[in-house]
Amino acid sequence: MEPIAYSPVGIFRCPQQRPSESPRQGVLASHSIGVVELDSRLPLECLSDLVGFDHLWLVYSFHKNNGWKPMVRPPRGSEKKRGVFATRSPYRPNGIGMSCVVLDRIDGRQIVCREHDLLDGTPILDIKPYLSYSDSFPSAKQGWVENIKSFKVSFSELARLKMEWLETALAVPFIEIVINQLSVEPTNKKIKRVAKKADCYCLSYRTWRMYFTLDDNQVSVCDVGTGYSVSDLENVSDPYCDKELHRAFLEKF
Numbered sequence: 001m002e003p004i005a006y007s008p009v010g011i012f013r014c015p016q017q018r019p020s021e022s023p024r025q026g027v028l029a030s031h032s033i034g035v036v037e038l039d040s041r042l043p044l045e046c047l048s049d050l051v052g053f054d055h056l057w058l059v060y061s062f063h064k065n066n067g068w069k070p071m072v073r074p075p076r077g078s079e080k081k082r083g084v085f086a087t088r089s090p091y092r093p094n095g096i097g098m099s100c101v102v103l104d105r106i107d108g109r110q111i112v113c114r115e116h117d118l119l120d121g122t123p124i125l126d127i128k129p130y131l132s133y134s135d136s137f138p139s140a141k142q143g144w145v146e147n148i149k150s151f152k153v154s155f156s157e158l159a160r161l162k163m164e165w166l167e168t169a170l171a172v173p174f175i176e177i178v179i180n181q182l183s184v185e186p187t188n189k190k191i192k193r194v195a196k197k198a199d200c201y202c203l204s205y206r207t208w209r210m211y212f213t214l215d216d217n218q219v220s221v222c223d224v225g226t227g228y229s230v231s232d233l234e235n236v237s238d239p240y241c242d243k244e245l246h247r248a249f250l251e252k253f
């Protein structure tokens with residue numbers, strides 16, 4: 001078949017820059033807000049009558065991904081590889097994604113969305129209204145996903161206090177990101193930066209460390225710390241441009 005080429009109808013703007021900052025599904029990101037900026041070459045009339053729909057389908061390109069494999073290890077149920085077409089993996093023969101987002105409002109050429117799982121700069125290929133009578137099948141079978149075990153995630157008072165401080169400093173939904181990481185297969189080293197310590201586990205996110213324990217279906221985050229040593233912070237080299245934030249964190253806590 002001949003290749004098919006599309007021109008984006010817009011670009012997505014949001015704080016999330018890295019794949020690790022995006023949840024598995026938008027419904028897991030209640031605090032995520034983003035904007036579709038409609039391409040200036042398209043007439044504004046394209047957005048007529050969109051107000052009144054609660055949800056939208058965004059069809060887009062996984063612009064930061066290269067290559068694909070026929071068998072992938074998804075974030076959930078990842079002890080076993082699955083056929084790529086039986087997963088929502090972003091690494092596909094055609095890097096096309098589809099997300100259902102909440103329509104917040106429309107400001108001129110900007111469509112403000114909530115509960116998204118996109119990254120900043122994502123090219124938007126199409127926008128469609130979500131229709132509950134045809135797009136929802138509550139009794140549909142979920143295949144291999146039905147047998148996945150979920151974990152409840154709780155935080156000590158100190159851990160939550162530190163993470164709330166980091167949410168403000170980093171301008172990212174830090175608590176939500178950690179919950180998404182730990183609610184499914186929290187100790188799986190194949191898909192997470194996690195290590196076993198003497199009496200707990202340590203999850204790494206960027207240059208931060210979350211310490212947690214595991215008991216049956218419960219993950220308890222007991223503390224949050226810096227990934228830098230004292231000598232690291234004394235070194236003038238700052239490849240991630242965040243050592244000043246770590247120093248402020250240690251001074252406060």
